[in-house]
Amino acid sequence: MKLKIPTAKLERSFYTRNVLTVAKELLGKILVKEDNDKKFSGKIVEVEAYDGSIDEAAHTYIGLTKRNEIMFGIGGFLYVYFTYGAHYCCNVVTGKRGKGTAILIRSVEPIDGIEAIIENRYGRELLNEKEKYNLTNGPGKVCKAFNINKKHNGFDLTGGYIYILKAPKIKNKDIMVTKRIGINKSIDLPWRFYIRDNLYVSKK
């Protein structure tokens, strides 16, 4: 049986709202990237919010720099940064110009382009069932899987070949709220959100 997949892109007004509101509503939405001959898509199942006005862990906390200028722009753009000398991480900018808020996409559940995702991640066939759940359960893995890198920084999600599709809101009771992962500042902010019982989140 084929799942029915919605086709409308989220518009600017979705992204320009408060970062915590958008973070929760991004759960369940479909991230899509269309390459020349391939199409990648996946359901967003885990995110984290970052807000430079009060959050020391946010890249915008220090004020405007060359690296974070996209995150200081209007919502609906992609902020991609490189970290640990090895990995890219993919963020959705939110709010009005100058806010400095964004949402880190931590995990997705693959839908389209799974063969290419496997190739991007492992460069070989899957060895076991466990590897299937390991394809996109982490911010670095999502970027590797979808082949998202530096050149996608600043991309407009409302216009081009990377976009996010509308989908029904996840019910509040199915949204888990925890502290964020992998940071050393503002560690107590409960700004990580994920879909309850989903097998593709990075950590329960």
Place this chain on the structure above:
DNA sequence: TACTAGATCGGCT
């Protein structure tokens, strides 16, 4: 299963 270290590079002090 749980912890540790190494990779590796760009941004910022």
Place this chain on the structure above:
DNA sequence: GCCGATCTAGTAG
């Protein structure tokens, strides 16, 4: 120079 919104392979238990 230092450190990071990470991942993987390795070792120990």
